[in-house]
Amino acid sequence: QITLKESGPALVKPTQTLTLTCSFSGFSLSTSGLGVGWIRQPPGKALEWLALIYWDDHKRYRPSLKSRLTITKDTSKNQVVLTMSNMDPVDTATYYCAHFREAAAIFPDHWGQGTLVTVSS
Amino acid sequence: QSVLTQPPSVSGAPGQRVTISCTGGSSNIGAHFDVHWFQQLPGTAPKLLIYTNNIRASGVPDRFSGSKSGTSASLAITGLQAEDEADYYCQSYDTNLSGWIFGGGTKLTVL
Numbered sequence: 001q002i003t004l005k006e007s008g009p010a011l012v013k014p015t016q017t018l019t020l021t022c023s024f025s026g027f028s029l030s031t032s033g034l035g036v037g038w039i040r041q042p043p044g045k046a047l048e049w050l051a052l053i054y055w056d057d058h059k060r061y062r063p064s065l066k067s068r069l070t071i072t073k074d075t076s077k078n079q080v081v082l083t084m085s086n087m088d089p090v091d092t093a094t095y096y097c098a099h100f101r102e103a104a105a106i107f108p109d110h111w112g113q114g115t116l117v118t119v120s121s
Numbered sequence: 122q123s124v125l126t127q128p129p130s131v132s133g134a135p136g137q138r139v140t141i142s143c144t145g146g147s148s149n150i151g152a153h154f155d156v157h158w159f160q161q162l163p164g165t166a167p168k169l170l171i172y173t174n175n176i177r178a179s180g181v182p183d184r185f186s187g188s189k190s191g192t193s194a195s196l197a198i199t200g201l202q203a204e205d206e207a208d209y210y211c212q213s214y215d216t217n218l219s220g221w222i223f224g225g226g227t228k229l230t231v232l
Binding site for chain 1: 123154155157159165166167168169172173178210212213214218219220221222223224225226
């Protein structure tokens with residue numbers, strides 16, 4: 001059974017760096033073809049993909065946010081960490097991590113419960 | 122504005138059939154990238170409903186079906202039930218963005 005859970009601060013101040021951790025079980029990120037990604041959803045708005053890390057440590061970022069994002073993995077701990085620098089109130093959202101399933105273009109098939117991050121002074 | 126266009130809302134009475142469209146372009150659905158559908162119940166995380174255009178995820182009733190043609194895809198729900206009231210999102214991959222894209226979401230109301 002694949003499960004994922006996000007953890008991190010509920011409140012960050014503008015200009016601060018956000019660090020979110022995705023802890024997962026039920027799969028290994030060393031398995032060929034898999035990935036773990038981050039997707040966010042501002043209150044009342046649509047989903048937006050942010051970053052993805054593959055089993056081979058290849059990384060992909062949303063181009064408009066690439067300069068602010070870093071994704072890393074710790075395979076031994078079954079964790080993926082996302083950092084986002086220079087946070088702004090418009091970054092207020094629920095942040096989800098997701099298991100990406102192997103496919104021609106891999107896609108998110110299992111999601112964590114999400115963690116709401118509010119950016120405010 | 123999302124790269125994939127969905128109607129903001131649809132509605133239907135219990136037992137009826139509704140469809141939700143997802144319109145893309147030549148850099149995503151039209152480029153033969155698969156479409157996946159997610160259901161998001163109020164206050165919960167998205168859940169995979171349909172993957173690779175028309176395959177139901179595990180445990181999803183056969184009242185839900187997906188299709189894809191050209192630069193568009195559709196989700197059909199037959200025999201509407203009150204528990205189907207949720208937001209529905211389509212998802213694909215886009216070569217211009219070089220990343221994963223979602224539709225703007227459709228709110229389904231069961232009358």
